[in-house]
Amino acid sequence: MSDCFPALRIGFLSAALVLPAVVFAQSGAPQTWPDPVPNRPPVAEKDKKPAPRRSMVGMWGSRLGNQAKGVQLRPNDGRPENQLPYTPYGLELYKSHKALEGANPVPPAENNDPRVACEPLGFPRYNHYDLGVQIFQDDLKVAMLYHYDNRWRIIWTDGRPLPKLVDGGVEIDGQYREQRWFGYSVGRWIDDYTLEVQTVGTMPEDRVWLDNTGRPISDQARITETFRRLDYDTMEWSETIDDPKIYTRPWQTMKIPMTLQDPRTDVLTRYCSPFETATYNKVYGDGASGK
Amino acid sequence: MANRLVLVFSVAIALLASAPLTAHHTGSTLLSETTVTLKGVVKTWLWSNPHCLLTLDVKGDDGQAVQWVLEAQAPNTIYPDGYRKNSFKAGDEVTVTLNPVVNGRPYGRIASVVLADGTRLGNVPGTGARGRGAAVQ
Numbered sequence: 001m002s003d004c005f006p007a008l009r010i011g012f013l014s015a016a017l018v019l020p021a022v023v024f025a026q027s028g029a030p031q032t033w034p035d036p037v038p039n040r041p042p043v044a045e046k047d048k049k050p051a052p053r054r055s056m057v058g059m060w061g062s063r064l065g066n067q068a069k070g071v072q073l074r075p076n077d078g079r080p081e082n083q084l085p086y087t088p089y090g091l092e093l094y095k096s097h098k099a100l101e102g103a104n105p106v107p108p109a110e111n112n113d114p115r116v117a118c119e120p121l122g123f124p125r126y127n128h129y130d131l132g133v134q135i136f137q138d139d140l141k142v143a144m145l146y147h148y149d150n151r152w153r154i155i156w157t158d159g160r161p162l163p164k165l166v167d168g169g170v171e172i173d174g175q176y177r178e179q180r181w182f183g184y185s186v187g188r189w190i191d192d193y194t195l196e197v198q199t200v201g202t203m204p205e206d207r208v209w210l211d212n213t214g215r216p217i218s219d220q221a222r223i224t225e226t227f228r229r230l231d232y233d234t235m236e237w238s239e240t241i242d243d244p245k246i247y248t249r250p251w252q253t254m255k256i257p258m259t260l261q262d263p264r265t266d267v268l269t270r271y272c273s274p275f276e277t278a279t280y281n282k283v284y285g286d287g288a289s290g291k
Numbered sequence: 292m293a294n295r296l297v298l299v300f301s302v303a304i305a306l307l308a309s310a311p312l313t314a315h316h317t318g319s320t321l322l323s324e325t326t327v328t329l330k331g332v333v334k335t336w337l338w339s340n341p342h343c344l345l346t347l348d349v350k351g352d353d354g355q356a357v358q359w360v361l362e363a364q365a366p367n368t369i370y371p372d373g374y375r376k377n378s379f380k381a382g383d384e385v386t387v388t389l390n391p392v393v394n395g396r397p398y399g400r401i402a403s404v405v406l407a408d409g410t411r412l413g414n415v416p417g418t419g420a421r422g423r424g425a426a427v428q
Contacts, residue, residue, distance in 0.1 A: 037370050065372075100332055116341075147367075268367040276339040283337070283344055284360050288398035 036268045038147075038261040039063065040133050042234070049232035053192040056135045056142060059265050060235060067128045068101055068212055069255035075143040076102035076213035084215065090246035093205060093216040103211025106287030114209065118272035122208030123182045123199060124153060124223050127239055127254065129212065130270060142187060142195070147267050153182040154195050162186050162198045165220065172200035179203050179219050190231050193229040198222065205246070209252075218245040233260040314413060322390040322400050329359060330386045336379035339364050340391075345379065345401065347387065359397040361389055372413040 038061030070076035070259065074084065086094060098112045099105060108116075115121060121129055132147040142155040163170035163184045170177050170184055177184070183202035189194050200222050202208070210217040221243035228236045235258045242250035308414035331347035334378065343363040348356040363369050366376075386408045403413040 035371070037367060105321060131366075194374050268370060270340060270365060270367050273340060277341060279337070280342055280344065280362075283346070284342070284362050284398060287360060287396060288362075288392045288394075289349065290394045290396060 002020075002157075033266060034262045034264050036171070036266055038265050040261050042257070042259055043231075048234075051193050051229035051231050053136065053194075054189055056195060056229065057137055058235075059132075059134050059261040059263055061261045062134045062155030062237075062256050062258045067131070067254070070102055070213040071128050071211050072256055073252055073254055076211070076215065078103040085248040085251065087244070087246060087248055090216055090243075093246065095212060097209060097214030097216065099209075099212060103230065104209075104213075104214075107280060107289030107291075109289035109291040111212070113212070114207065115212075115272070116277060117208060118274045119207070120181045120282075121149070122203045123153070123240060124217070124221075124225075124241065124253070125209060125211060125219070126182075127225075127237075128210070132267065133258075143192060147274050148270050150269070153185065155185040155187040155248060156191070157187045157195070157196075159188075160186055163201055165200045165222065168219070170203075176177055176276065177201065181208075183223070190226075195227040197225040197227070199225070214247050217241065219241055220245040230257075234258070235260070303392075305406045321408050323389065323393050324400055326388050326390055327399075328386060328388045330384070331359065333381055333383040333385055334358070334371040334379065336376075338366055342368045343369065343374070345385075345387070345404075347385070357397055359399070360389060361399050363401045369413065373410070374412050377413060378404075378406075 001153065007230040013144055029173070032279075038059060041063075067075075070082075074082045076082065084090075098110055100108065100111050100113060100116075101130065117128075126146050126148065130148040134145040134147075136143045136145070137157070140156065140158040142157055143152060145152045163172045167177070169179050172184075179201055181203055183199045187197040190196050202217070202219055202221055204219040205216050208217060209215065221241055224240045224242070226238040228238070230236055236255060237258050238252065238255045240250055240252045241247070316407060329347065329349050333350055334346040335344070337344040337348075342365060343392075345361045345363065347361065348358045349359050350356050357385035363374065366374075386405040388402045388404075389399040390402060401413065405411050
């Protein structure tokens with residue numbers, strides 16, 4: 001039987017192919033690749049919207065996030081108010097660190113920052129370096145994807161207890177567990193807009209630094225973070241460390257306003273590549289150091 | 292001479308030697324707070340971490356070329372200032388404002404660059420600069 005309605009069939013087929021694309025294109029912003037840098041400025045007061053309940057989901061960026069000269073609230077600038085309460089061991093450790101930045105910088109050829117060897121920064125230093133994160137969450141956990149070096153961590157929000165800190169690791173249900181680069185994190189909602197996170201079981205002081213200026217942190221640290229959703233577009237990220245091995249009292253390292261970014265942002269990669277780092281030192285670092 | 296220093300090389304060296312340079316730390320080396328401006332010819336442009344690197348030949352009054360190696364920040368940091376992987380090619384004439392290293396060697400940190408066509412990369416006040424290459428990603 002001959003087809004009596006070829007034009008109609010072609011019309012339906014065309015509509016089936018074209019309509020979804022039209023609907024998709026009309027459903028939101030134009031489909032494109034936004035700038036790969038999360039640098040959206042803070043939202044004006046008049047444009048602010050209320051925060052969603054119990055959600056930190058989103059792509060978050062901060063113009064204050066790159067704490068190159070030391071942690072945000074206590075930059076290592078030699079000022080008396082920014083001196084840290086070191087224990088004798090902590091001070092000895094600090095003096096053994098040859099940092100590229102801070103109050104006592106050394107030339108590139110003389111540094112001993114684990115970052116320069118492309119070692120993982122460890123926690124909480126990931127919070128203090130080139131800060132930008134994508135956050136996902138479900139009923140059990142919050143997943144944080146750090147842009148720098150494409151690292152990620154899990155914060156458990158299912159009610160499990162914080163592991164017990166023991167020498168060289170943690171104890172969970174009577175069993176020893178090893179130290180980890182991001183430690184063991186649990187979170188609980190203080191209210192509908194505030195998530196408090198505790199972390200223990202991080203890497204020892206011979207593997208990680210606290211910040212770019214060589215301040216130390218040990219595996220006996222307890223790190224408390226507070227994520228407070230101020231409104232739809234703003235989240236305040238605070239951090240306090242309690243590390244009796246290194247510091248005589250707890251102190252606050254940062255309180256950073258993070259701005260919600262375009263969720264379509266596909267960030268530039270910022271891997272630490274040993275090859276690229278070696279090239280940098282060969283082409284620039286050694287010569288600039290007078291080596 | 293097209294390739295002469297904008298700020299004569301000898302003057303730059305004199306500045307480095309005489310100015311009370313305060314060593315400070317801007318990321319990866321000890322830099323002077325003094326800025327100098329050089330005009331040179333691009334040899335290489337390396338788009339990499341932890342820092343991008345621009346190598347230039349800069350001619351002095353005596354006609355001798357001096358090779359300068361200049362660092363910029365990492366790609367994700369300088370992207371908003373208009374820099375791209377294809378911002379420079381060998382042979383391009385550029386004018387660079389930089390903080391030299393304090394030891395007087397021909398190394399430094401880029402503050403801004405003006406390309407031969409007048410495009411400025413980095414340090415463009417109040418613009419959120421989008422330099423050449425912005426549409427070529």
